[in-house]
Amino acid sequence: MMSITSLQFVVLFLVSVGIYYLIPGRLQWYALIAFSAYFFCVSSKPVTGLYLAASILITTAVSTVMKKNREGRGAKAALIAGILANLGILALLKYSGFFVSNLNAAGRLLGGPQIPMPSFASPLGVSFYTFSIVGYLLDCYWGITEPETNLLKNALFAGYYPLLTSGPIVRHKDLKDQLYAAHRFDWERVTFGLQRIFWGIFKKLVISARAGVIVDTVYSDTEAYPGLYIWVAALLFMVQLYTDFSGCMDIIIGASECYGIILPENFRTPFFSRSVQEYWQRWHITLGLWMKDYLMYPILRSRAFRNMGKSLKKSLGKKAARQIPTYLGMLILWIVIGLWHGGAWKYILGEGMWFFACIVLGQLMEPVFKKWIAALHINTETFSWHLFQSARVYLLVCIGNLFFRLNSFREALKAMRLSVSRFNPWILFDGSLDQLGLSDKNVRVLFAGILVLLVVSALQEKESVRKMIARQNLVFRWILYVGLIWLIVVFGMYGPGYDAASFIYQQF
Amino acid sequence: MRKIISVIAFLAVLSGTMGKTFDVLWERDDGFSREVYEQFYDLPRNSVDAVVIGPSAAREYYFAGEAFHHNGVVSYNLSTSGQPFSAILPLIKEVEKTQDPSVYLIEFRELEEDSVNLGDVRKITDNMKWSRNRIDTINSMLDQYDATSGEAPVERKDYYTSFGVYHNRWEDVNAADFGESEQWMGFGIYNSIITMTPEDLKPFDEYYDIDPYLLGELDRLISYTDTLDAKIVFVLMPAFFHSDSRGLLNCAMQQLQARGQEVLFLNPHMGDIGLSMDVDFREEEHVNTYGSIKVTNFLADYLQQQYGLPDRRGGNGLEKWTNAYEGFRKAILKRTSVLAAYEELGTLLDTCRFESTGERTFDVYDENGALLDHAAFDENGKRIEQVQ
Amino acid sequence: MREEIYERLTEVFHDVFDDDSIEIGDATTAADIDGWDSLTHISLLSAVEDEFDITFDMKAVQGLKNVGAMVDLIEDMI
Numbered sequence: 001m002m003s004i005t006s007l008q009f010v011v012l013f014l015v016s017v018g019i020y021y022l023i024p025g026r027l028q029w030y031a032l033i034a035f036s037a038y039f040f041c042v043s044s045k046p047v048t049g050l051y052l053a054a055s056i057l058i059t060t061a062v063s064t065v066m067k068k069n070r071e072g073r074g075a076k077a078a079l080i081a082g083i084l085a086n087l088g089i090l091a092l093l094k095y096s097g098f099f100v101s102n103l104n105a106a107g108r109l110l111g112g113p114q115i116p117m118p119s120f121a122s123p124l125g126v127s128f129y130t131f132s133i134v135g136y137l138l139d140c141y142w143g144i145t146e147p148e149t150n151l152l153k154n155a156l157f158a159g160y161y162p163l164l165t166s167g168p169i170v171r172h173k174d175l176k177d178q179l180y181a182a183h184r185f186d187w188e189r190v191t192f193g194l195q196r197i198f199w200g201i202f203k204k205l206v207i208s209a210r211a212g213v214i215v216d217t218v219y220s221d222t223e224a225y226p227g228l229y230i231w232v233a234a235l236l237f238m239v240q241l242y243t244d245f246s247g248c249m250d251i252i253i254g255a256s257e258c259y260g261i262i263l264p265e266n267f268r269t270p271f272f273s274r275s276v277q278e279y280w281q282r283w284h285i286t287l288g289l290w291m292k293d294y295l296m297y298p299i300l301r302s303r304a305f306r307n308m309g310k311s312l313k314k315s316l317g318k319k320a321a322r323q324i325p326t327y328l329g330m331l332i333l334w335i336v337i338g339l340w341h342g343g344a345w346k347y348i349l350g351e352g353m354w355f356f357a358c359i360v361l362g363q364l365m366e367p368v369f370k371k372w373i374a375a376l377h378i379n380t381e382t383f384s385w386h387l388f389q390s391a392r393v394y395l396l397v398c399i400g401n402l403f404f405r406l407n408s409f410r411e412a413l414k415a416m417r418l419s420v421s422r423f424n425p426w427i428l429f430d431g432s433l434d435q436l437g438l439s440d441k442n443v444r445v446l447f448a449g450i451l452v453l454l455v456v457s458a459l460q461e462k463e464s465v466r467k468m469i470a471r472q473n474l475v476f477r478w479i480l481y482v483g484l485i486w487l488i489v490v491f492g493m494y495g496p497g498y499d500a501a502s503f504i505y506q507q508f
Numbered sequence: 509m510r511k512i513i514s515v516i517a518f519l520a521v522l523s524g525t526m527g528k529t530f531d532v533l534w535e536r537d538d539g540f541s542r543e544v545y546e547q548f549y550d551l552p553r554n555s556v557d558a559v560v561i562g563p564s565a566a567r568e569y570y571f572a573g574e575a576f577h578h579n580g581v582v583s584y585n586l587s588t589s590g591q592p593f594s595a596i597l598p599l600i601k602e603v604e605k606t607q608d609p610s611v612y613l614i615e616f617r618e619l620e621e622d623s624v625n626l627g628d629v630r631k632i633t634d635n636m637k638w639s640r641n642r643i644d645t646i647n648s649m650l651d652q653y654d655a656t657s658g659e660a661p662v663e664r665k666d667y668y669t670s671f672g673v674y675h676n677r678w679e680d681v682n683a684a685d686f687g688e689s690e691q692w693m694g695f696g697i698y699n700s701i702i703t704m705t706p707e708d709l710k711p712f713d714e715y716y717d718i719d720p721y722l723l724g725e726l727d728r729l730i731s732y733t734d735t736l737d738a739k740i741v742f743v744l745m746p747a748f749f750h751s752d753s754r755g756l757l758n759c760a761m762q763q764l765q766a767r768g769q770e771v772l773f774l775n776p777h778m779g780d781i782g783l784s785m786d787v788d789f790r791e792e793e794h795v796n797t798y799g800s801i802k803v804t805n806f807l808a809d810y811l812q813q814q815y816g817l818p819d820r821r822g823g824n825g826l827e828k829w830t831n832a833y834e835g836f837r838k839a840i841l842k843r844t845s846v847l848a849a850y851e852e853l854g855t856l857l858d859t860c861r862f863e864s865t866g867e868r869t870f871d872v873y874d875e876n877g878a879l880l881d882h883a884a885f886d887e888n889g890k891r892i893e894q895v896q
Numbered sequence: 897m898r899e900e901i902y903e904r905l906t907e908v909f910h911d912v913f914d915d916d917s918i919e920i921g922d923a924t925t926a927a928d929i930d931g932w933d934s935l936t937h938i939s940l941l942s943a944v945e946d947e948f949d950i951t952f953d954m955k956a957v958q959g960l961k962n963v964g965a966m967v968d969l970i971e972d973m974i
């Protein structure tokens with residue numbers, strides 16, 4: 001399993017960039033296929049590539065049919081076949097276990113037979129590329145993009161290796177012109193890409209891995225670490241998850257940038273959001289957009305929902321007629337989002353329903369909040385109010401992610417109960433935090449890293465930090481670049497004695 | 509074109525920075541292993557006539573600077589504590605790359621020890637220059653470890669490149685890491701004293717079979733050394749061994765002799781060496797600095813007489829040895845109040861004779877047998893005022 | 897023609913966002929109007945479709961950048 005924060009990956013990547021710019025432009029996308037195949041085989045059991053190949057073949061066949069029968073029934077049938085086949089493969093690989101465990105639970109109640117748990121090895125990135133493909137098929141049907149009948153081109157679209165680790169989920173329309181085109185070497189683009197890669201490695205190895213040590217320690221035994229320990233772990237888990245996931249995005253988007261292929265962003269300083277709803281527009285952006293365009297909108301615009309709206313208008317009035325179908329659509333959306341994260345009830349109930357509740361309540365309470373704000377004479381344009389809103393968002397997100405991180409719904413509830421069972425604020429001051437697997441020096445490095453992240457994030461709100469740095473003088477720039485690499489080499493958590501942080505989203 | 513230059517310049521700045529950083533972060537252990545290897549690589553080509561290889565038994569018993577001062581023998585001591593026996597073969601190969609000694613003095617105490625301490629592996633391999641032989645050295649020792657430890661085979665990649673191990677030392681970096689290293693070819697000062705008695709020196713009556721893996725290593729070694737022009741001498745430095753060790757080392761000696769190897773067993777020669785059981789040992793199996801001077805001089809004479817090693821005092825390019833000797837002398841005079849006291853009298857260490865009058869108390873006689881002083885020492889070799 | 901569309905469209909906006917003070921122009925985007933997010937967007941589109949008796953296809957729905965584009969589309973469709 002080659003980690004994208006390993007020296008091996010960096011070296012091989014640099015070699016691939018060298019090859020990429022030495023070969024003729026029209027051959028570049030073939031080289032990308034070769035690189036992707038290699039990356040796949042060292043990251044996944046090569047035999048699972050058959051699932052990916054199956055998806056690619058089915059998608060190409062469906063595309064060919066759709067190209068021939070533009071708007072006719074053949075096109076619709078092909079679309080449905082393509083979507084069912086791809087989602088079917090995903091369901092088999094990722095959700096058959098969930099399905100069987102529920103059957104077995106019912107079976108135990110009714111005295112029926114128990115089915116053995118199926119277990120399938122999944123190809124790398126199956127949750128991500130499947131969704132990209134389904135989005136592509138729908139876009140073909142809706143005329144947003146042209147069906148692609150070239151098998152190899154579809155292979156690259158689905159299997160482009162930067163996307164395999166943790167996404168982003170891509171749109172065919174945005175990618176096709178870049179993916180197969182010839183790219184000339186552009187100094188600024190390649191150096192910016194490299195800088196971004198190292199920034200991502202910094203986030204993962206210096207911040208995420210450290211935060212993870214404390215989180216793992218506390219959550220491995222919540223009874224030994226009640227009260228504020230759980231708060232600390234929950235807050236740090238979001239740090240760990242954010243730096244891990246967005247760091248991964250930095251690495252792969254930066255890598256793709258070096259090839260001249262600009263991938264969509266997945267994060268936009270999510271913790272500067274003012275509401276949970278805004279948060280989900282800034283966290284895992286491509287998933288949110290996919291859900292909106294390919295699930296939410298089709299549902300809300302379906303005949304069933306529009307009729308529901310019309311009949312509600314008659315009985316409950318305009319506002320309810322708008323809100324109820326929307327919330328029902330959102331409910332479906334959040335069940336699916338929960339399910340996408342994993343085949344387990346904790347994801348659906350815990351994460352999915354928690355955020356659904358946060359958003360719906362947030363909307364329903366909006367008029368009430370407006371009254372309170374006016375009554376308390378709060379100025380909502382100030383930094384302090386933004387800070388409050390961000391803190392509120394952060395707290396709500398931390399609670400929701402308890403279900404993501406802990407092993408079961410019950411464990412998450414237990415953690416929540418334990419977090420208020422003891423009031424022990426002294427642990428923040430008496431050095432207890434230095435007993436959680438990280439030495440006191442490492443705890444300091446962790447918080448220093450978080451501070452650096454905050455500063456960079458604040459700067460990013462204004463403009464690209466790489467551009468800002470590029471404008472500075474050579475000595476200062478080089479101090480920053482050498483400094484970043486130096487920080488990674490000295491303070492990165494790698495080597496024996498430290499568990500290399502495992503990719504939290506990579507199991508998808 | 510300008511971009512290519514700036515890339516190269518950037519990489520140069522980056523590697524320079526990382527190089528300096530790892531210079532500080534690299535391990536410096538109390539046994540000066542890093543200095544042993546750094547100063548070995550610094551030697552002029554083909555300058556040494558003899559090389560000593562072995563574990564702490566060799567390292568703490570032989571000081572190349574003293575030997576040179578004594579009779580002009582130019583040698584080097586490539587020994588680190590806990591050096592596993594399987595390291596000897598690749599280390600000789602390492603020496604042969606840049607040196608051409610006529611004699612190898614191999615201390616074979618580690619033939620009694622089949623297990624390998626991984627920290628001792630690093631003392632050698634983390635200080636060797638990157639080469640094919642370094643990889644062979646790692647594999648040789650880790651093969652012994654895997655064969656004898658009973659644990660799961662160890663991950664080797666962190667030995668091939670040790671950056672992953674040492675970057676973590678940032679937490680423990682201290683002033684010593686930034687300082688100058690000692691320049692005495694890795695020799696160190698050990699001046700604690702314990703008193704032994706002749707009864708403690710037992711003959712090698714027992715016989716226990718040494719580990720077959722080590723016999724295999726021995727055969728490998730001999731096959732290689734047979735191809736060399738250099739003479740190979742297997743030496744066992746004088747010490748008060750426990751019963752198990754005696755049995756194993758007895759077997760080792762016989763195995764060596766059966767393979768036609770030259771064996772130098774020094775326990776019977778303690779008198780010739782001039783070792784005093786009262787003051788020359790710091791523990792049962794190691795001499796202290798006073799004892800090591802005597803052993804060094806004995807071995808230097810032995811090498812010169814038996815193998816015709818020339819007296820190179822006054823020659824060119826041998827400043828490293830004189831500097832090592834002088835640096836060591838200054839340091840030991842500073843640290844040892846005994847010697848400081850006698851420096852005033854102009855009396856040199858190797859001409860004093862100590863006679864025990866009790867636990868760690870002695871009458872001190874000069875070379876003419878005149879009583880100089882009564883001396884008393886604590887366990888650390890520090891002189892204490894004696895109540896008469 | 898466009899003016900007429902704008903008049904009717906403005907009414908729809910007032911209705912959907914419950915705010916009679918909203919003014920729209922060619923360059924107006926979701927950022928300019930309080931409460932116009934991806935969810936109300938759908939309600940807005942449904943209301944517009946109802947008002948002008950048209951049906952947007954998904955391609956159009958995804959492609960609308962601002963009110964001006966919406967008006968263009970309405971113009972084409974009626």
